[in-house]
Amino acid sequence: NRLANGSGIQINRLWRSASAVCLRSLRQSLQFTGEYWPERARRAYNDKVMPENISISGQVKGYDGKPINMIRVTVYRERDPASEVQREYTDEQGNYQITVPAGGPLTLRFDTHYSLTNAREWHPSVVANVDVDRDLILNRLLLKVGQDGPYLVTIDALAAYQFCVTWNQATPNRAYAEHAAARLGMIKFSSAGLQEISNKVADLFRQQAQA
DSSP states (O other): OHHHHHHHHHHHHHHHHHHHHHHHHHHHHHEETTEEHHHHHHHHHHHHHSOSEEEEEEEEEETTSOBOSSOEEEEEEOOSSOEEEEEEEOOTTSEEEEEEESOSOEEEEEEOOTTSTTTTTBOOEEEEEEOOSSOEEOOEEEOBTTSOOOHHHHHHHHHHHHHHHHHHHHSOOHHHHHHHHHHHTTOOOSSHHHHHHHHHHHHHHHHHHHO
């Protein structure tokens, strides 16, 4: 019995010693330059699966369901300052596709170009702060100038004009400002507060057009 008890004590000590060695080895294997494996593995996994470039595609239509040709789709990246990354025009079916470097956030602007025949036919729309790390399908509906839109649709257009007047202030374009002021002036808001904002934005466009 004494022999058995002594052997048991030795085995127990050996087991504890081996466990301590294994535990130290495990900790060392899980640790790299102060960071544990799960965090390193997560970042390595993201670096591996995140593509270098991503594709943003979709279709632009009016609220009547018809595709819109020659709408300029511009992609901006939030940097200091914000910058234009890429732009493309919709085809006859209203389709577009843009390839940009992966990573966000991105802002997409759907608008007419002042040099085209449809320059005053459509109100713009802006989709801001999109965090994109995979290919994205983004369809958009635009409000036709001269048509009354639902409340939220007109707010979307007004927000887009606010973005556009700010961007045009940084990169002045007198022709665009003139067309934008004319388009914005065609929207009638049911809210006095929104109408006041619209009037102020239109005045800023007119000032840019005369600068």
